[in-house]
Amino acid sequence: MATELSSFAELKKAPVAAGIQTPAAIREKEIDAQGRAYATGRRKNAVARVWVKPGTGKITVNGRDQKVYFARPTQQMVIQQPFDVSQRNGQFDVIATVSGGGLSGQAGAVRHGIAQALSKFEPGLRGAMKTNGFLTRDSRVVERKKYGRAGARRRFQFSKR
Numbered sequence: 001m002a003t004e005l006s007s008f009a010e011l012k013k014a015p016v017a018a019g020i021q022t023p024a025a026i027r028e029k030e031i032d033a034q035g036r037a038y039a040t041g042r043r044k045n046a047v048a049r050v051w052v053k054p055g056t057g058k059i060t061v062n063g064r065d066q067k068v069y070f071a072r073p074t075q076q077m078v079i080q081q082p083f084d085v086s087q088r089n090g091q092f093d094v095i096a097t098v099s100g101g102g103l104s105g106q107a108g109a110v111r112h113g114i115a116q117a118l119s120k121f122e123p124g125l126r127g128a129m130k131t132n133g134f135l136t137r138d139s140r141v142v143e144r145k146k147y148g149r150a151g152a153r154r155r156f157q158f159s160k161r
Helices: 008-013 073-086 103-121 123-131
Strands: 037-043 046-054 059-061 092-099
Touching (some): 037 103, 046 103, 073 103, 092 103, 103 123
Parallel strands (some): 059 092
Antiparallel strands (some): 037 046, 046 092
């Protein structure tokens, strides 16, 4: 069936088996006893624990409505992005607890968590989430302040005299 090759030259000349591909790993639906999918989202110093379940589209963050917790429209838009990409607006309820960081980082963490939880609830959505970059944790964090400097890179004002 398979022939043994002893050199790279023989490997180059060997015929390529047409149509044989390794199948992608088929992911399973990951839900708990209450029918919810759980995921953790992270951005900057913020960490969000997110539960997604079928519902009417209500998003609750730290016990408050998303419009109360994230007052800025840009932060509300960031949270809605996974639903817009997957065309699942108003089909899932989200319960999130988020801590650490500021509001912008927290909104990014909730978005990351929602995207991961949606891909666990419906594995078919994973491709759309991945192509839009919602499943990748944004690793950018604030650079630390160095000694002898005013900030991370800013120097103190130079005085000639």
